[in-house]
Amino acid sequence: MKSDASTSAAPLKGLVGPLRSSEPALALPAVSPAVHLLEEAADLLVVQLDFHAALETCERAWQSLAEEPVSGTIVEVKCSLCVVGIQALAEMDRWREALSWVLQYYQVPEKLPPKVLELCILLYSKMKEPGAVLDVAGAWLQDPDNQGLPEYGSLAKLHLFRLLLPLGRMSEAEELAVGSAAFSEEQRVEVLQAIHTARRQQHTQEHTQEHSNSQEPQKLNQEGRKDIGALAELMQRSWRGEVRAELMQRPWRGEVGAELITLMMVSPFPTAAPSSLPLLYQLTQLFRRIQKATLSRLYPLALRD
Incomplete structure (x- = not known):
């Protein structure tokens, strides 16, 4: 900047020529x-x-x-x-x-210099937060005084590709492409094609997400049915044959039933959840204790017969 001042002073010397005593000296700005x-x-x-x-x-x-x-x-x-x-x-x-x-x-946003607005758009879009500058850029583009600037076209394109499309604002992008004089006919065709491609990708991503969300409950239900089936198989094994008959005849069968019902009410089966495994383990151990106690009573009776 200092060199600019000295350079601007040089032409003044050439134009003025030798100073006379009657002429005042020209003061530099x-x-x-x-x-x-x-x-x-x-x-x-x-x-x-x-x-x-x-x-x-x-x-x-x-x-x-x-x-x-x-x-x-x-x-x-x-x-x-x-x-x-x-x-x-x-x-x-x-x-x-x-x-x-x-x-x-x-x-106000409308008064920002084009270079400053461009730098802000590039900065926030690069940092994956284009929404922070969206309203400011939109207000600047809508101002009539800015629409005549030579930088208006490049900023409109930057606004469309760096802000609107990444944010999924497809309708706003189309309105800008069609209604703005910043784009030539050839540029408008290219922009609309880019918007069409972006909208198709957006629909594909949404469909994939919906399909993934719909498959998740089915997967959980399938895993839950497997856990319940395994539990039913354990119960059938424990209640099989003479063990079941002996349990029905014992006076303490009500206590066992009450214990089972209480355990199921306090700790309901969360289908397909890892937290259900401790409950399954507890039920298995309980049935094994019942089976062991019952067999200890059945075998001495068989020897006496």
Whole structure:
């Protein structure tokens, strides 16, 4: 920036020629303090890698610009300060603050410089959060003053491919492609084809997800029926033959039945769940104890006969 000032002074010397005593000396335009702060911030960001200091320097530069009259140079300085500040925030892993940081200076989305909006779209889409900048980009594109800018077409395309399509906003993407003058006829055909492909992929993913969700309960029911079948088989083995007859004749059969019913009521069978395995194990052990107690009574009777 300093070299720009010295370069701009050279043509003045050639045009004016030798100064006469009666002619006043031409004063060179003073360089804004924000320009020096911008150079300092860029040096801190790129050379010294002091991202925190670079961000603070940008903020100090913005404060100094509050007293500067609006000019083309000031507009460029503001835009460059935003670019340096966004990069510093990203380097510090504070990229989520980038959009709110620039909006505190420009107040409304429609006033964002195209370069700053482009950087925000690329940043948030790369970090898989395109929804954070969706409303800001949409408001900027709808502003009539921005639609005449040379960058409008590229930002409209960026908005469509980086924000709308990844978020599944197919109808909004079609409206932008058809209703916007940012696309030529050839570009409009390509964009609509891309939207059609994205919509087909979206339907395929939704169908696959629905099919997977519908198959899950069937799988659980099948596994649950297997567990119940295994339990029934264990019960049949335990109640088979003389063991069942002996249990029906014993006076303590009511206690056993009460214990079984209580166990089933307190611990219902969760179909196909791993938590059902301890319950199955408890029932198996209970039936084995019943079988062992019954057989110990049956065999002595058989010997006496």
